[in-house]
Amino acid sequence: MISFDTFKPTEGTPIYQQILLYIKRGAVAGTIRDGDELPSRRVLSALLGINPNTVQKAFHLLEEEELIVSQAGAKSVMKITEEKIQKLREDLLREDIRSITGALRQMGISREEAFKLIDQFWEEEETES
Amino acid sequence: MISFDTFKPTEGTPIYQQILLYIKRGAVAGTIRDGDELPSRRVLSALLGINPNTVQKAFHLLEEEELIVSQAGAKSVMKITEEKIQKLREDLLREDIRSITGALRQMGISREEAFKLIDQFWEEEETES
DNA sequence: CCAACTGTATTAGTTCTATAATACAGTCAA
DNA sequence: TTGACTGTATTATAGAACTAATACAGTTGG
Numbered sequence: 001m002i003s004f005d006t007f008k009p010t011e012g013t014p015i016y017q018q019i020l021l022y023i024k025r026g027a028v029a030g031t032i033r034d035g036d037e038l039p040s041r042r043v044l045s046a047l048l049g050i051n052p053n054t055v056q057k058a059f060h061l062l063e064e065e066e067l068i069v070s071q072a073g074a075k076s077v078m079k080i081t082e083e084k085i086q087k088l089r090e091d092l093l094r095e096d097i098r099s100i101t102g103a104l105r106q107m108g109i110s111r112e113e114a115f116k117l118i119d120q121f122w123e124e125e126e127t128e129s
Numbered sequence: 130m131i132s133f134d135t136f137k138p139t140e141g142t143p144i145y146q147q148i149l150l151y152i153k154r155g156a157v158a159g160t161i162r163d164g165d166e167l168p169s170r171r172v173l174s175a176l177l178g179i180n181p182n183t184v185q186k187a188f189h190l191l192e193e194e195e196l197i198v199s200q201a202g203a204k205s206v207m208k209i210t211e212e213k214i215q216k217l218r219e220d221l222l223r224e225d226i227r228s229i230t231g232a233l234r235q236m237g238i239s240r241e242e243a244f245k246l247i248d249q250f251w252e253e254e255e256t257e258s
Numbered sequence: 259c260c261a262a263c264t265g266t267a268t269t270a271g272t273t274c275t276a277t278a279a280t281a282c283a284g285t286c287a288a
Numbered sequence: 289t290t291g292a293c294t295g296t297a298t299t300a301t302a303g304a305a306c307t308a309a310t311a312c313a314g315t316t317g318g
Contacts, residue, residue, distance in 0.1 A: 014275060022235075029237035040294060051277045056296080072295040073285030092236065093246060100229040101250045106151075107221065108158035111251050115244060117222060121230045122240050143305060169264060180307045185266080201265040202315030 001037050002026070002078070004047060015050055019058035021092075023067065027080050028089045036078040038068065130166050131155070131207070133176060144179055148187035150221075152196065156209050157218045165207040167197065 007022050009015050026032035038044070041059060045052040059076055062068045067084065070076040104114050136151050138144050155161035167173070170188065174181040188205055191197045196213065199205040233243050 016275080025232070025235040029235060031237075041296095042294085053278085054276060057275090059295090070295060071285085072283060074294060075285095076295080089236070092232075093238070096229060096232045097246050097250045100225060101247060103150075103154070103221075103225045105251075106154040106158060107218070108160075109222070111248070114247065117226050118230060118243065118247075119240070121226045122234075145305080170266095171264085182308085183306060186305090188265090199265060200315085201313060203264060204315095205265080 001039065002032055004039070004044065007048070009048070015048075016054050016058040016061070019055065020061055023058075023062060023078075024088050024092060027067070027078070027085055028092060032078060034078055034080045038076045038078070040075055130168065131161055133168070133173065136177070138177070138179075144177075145183050145187040145190070148184065149190055152191060152207075153217050153221060156196070156207070156214055157221060161207060163207055163209050167205045167207070169204060 002023075004022070007019075009018050023032060038059070039047065041052050041055045045055045048055070059068065059070065063070055063076075067078065067080055068076045069079045101114075109117075131152075133151070136148075138147050152161060167188070168176065170181050170184045174184045177184075188197065188199065192199055192205075196207065196209055197205045198208045230243075238246075
């Protein structure tokens with residue numbers, strides 16, 4: 001059963017999109033594997049304190065992307081191949097890295113300065129967990 | 130007159146927020162300075178192909194943050210001190226860096242791997258401009 | 259001066275996000 | 289078998305983001 005213990009929604013972006021990202025990043029990291037069961041829509045919505053329809057929207061999109069399989073009555077299950085994981089990895093990384101480099105360059109930050117800042121935050125987050 | 134030549138809106142985030150960020154990042158970079166005139170609401174909306182009210186929303190927020198001054202009949206003007214720029218710089222960088230490090234760590238990317246990826250994209254964007 | 263530009267305000271309608279309340283049918287374990 | 293859980297579907301409501309059309313008042317340059 002996939003755990004949502006480390007899922008912490010942020011304001012500003014749709015929750016259903018954040019659920020999508022959480023699953024995809026977990027798959028890329030290897031903490032979510034092929035065959036893993038997802039919590040039911042009702043259970044997860046109660047756990048996160050959101051509406052069941054919001055969870056349904058996220059799961060429905062996962063199904064459209066063929067990352068999970070669902071059938072009425074049974075729990076949804078992850079269905080991911082190595083190939084899909086590689087594609088996810090490339091897509092997610094490209095988008096993330098492109099956005100940060102764009103932002104930093106717009107602010108006139110040098111590459112060296114950027115590395116220094118990232119180093120700082122990386123350690124901060126390591127020590128707080 | 131502040132130029133919006135390098136402004137390219139992205140799908141997924143509100144346009145008025147992107148205008149806000151564009152101005153703030155320009156101020157941090159030093160390409161937008163105290164006293165600089167902004168294009169009028171009507172002119173900018175026509176230039177970007179969006180509704181005047183959307184531009185008005187962005188400018189209104191800039192006014193609330195006391196980064197610009199406006200008076201009926203005259204063009205809006207940047208009003209930023211060194212102190213405000215420093216605060217902007219810290220706030221924007223913190224948010225940007227935190228989001229990227231969070232995303233990469235969720236995907237199990239190492240710091241070294243992250244640096245390598247950023248290096249790649251940095252050069253890509255330099256060569257394309 | 260005055261016409262053309264400026265900022266500001268209001269009202270209306272569409273799409274998207276999220277909530278809310280149900281309802282129905284399939285699965286599965288006791 | 290059967291009852292509790294599953295996925296799925298429908299309808300309604302509310303707020304935010306964005307578009308659209310319009311109006312009014314202040315400024316500024318020719």
